Amino acid sequence: MATWEDVHELAMALPGAQETTKWGNRTWAVQRGFVWARPLRPRDVEEVGEETGPILAVRVAHEHEKKALLAEDVDVFFTIPHFDGHPTVLVRLDRISRPRLAELVVDAWAEVAPHAVVAAYLAEHPSTLE
Structure with a gap:
């Protein structure tokens, strides 16, 4: 399956993308972040339980897309209360x-x-965004 090097390679192939660190985590941004490492914080673990693998946060277009991804594959996509109302979905990398x-x-x-x-x-x- 995917790795942080895959994320880096894919993100950096896009025009204007830069890798930076935000809140101590790897972030890929163009003007603002579009994907970033998002390990669960203690409060997140209390709310949704422990996750053992790497977690990638991904910006999505809107809540409808977020809901569609969450319904697509619950083993891959999830969210936490911190992102309620925010167009971000979490991915078990x-x-x-x-x-x-x-x-x-x-x-x-x-x-x-x-x-x-x-x-x-x-x-x-x-064919990229079909």
């Missing part, structure tokens, strides 16, 4: 395929990158 991860990373990047940059990228990669 060690349970997602690299191709599915690639789709999520590009979609998340497209939510925060400048519109002209996204349009140019999509013109060169037309």
Whole structure:
């Protein structure tokens, strides 16, 4: 399944993406973060239970997309009360395929990158956001 190196490689292949550290965790951003490492905090564990593998937070377009992902595969996608009302879904990185991860990373990047940059990228990669 996917690894942090996969996330790094996929994110850094996108125009304008930069890796940084925010709150002590790896974050990939264009103007603002689109995917980031999000280990559970003690309060999160109290609310949803322990997660042993790596967790990736992914920005999504809106709550409808978040709900669709949560319904798609409960073994891969989940959320915590901290993200209630926020367009972010959590991904159990060690349970997602690299191709599915690639789709999520590009979609998340497209939510925060400048519109002209996204349009140019999509013109060169037309099947990316199908």
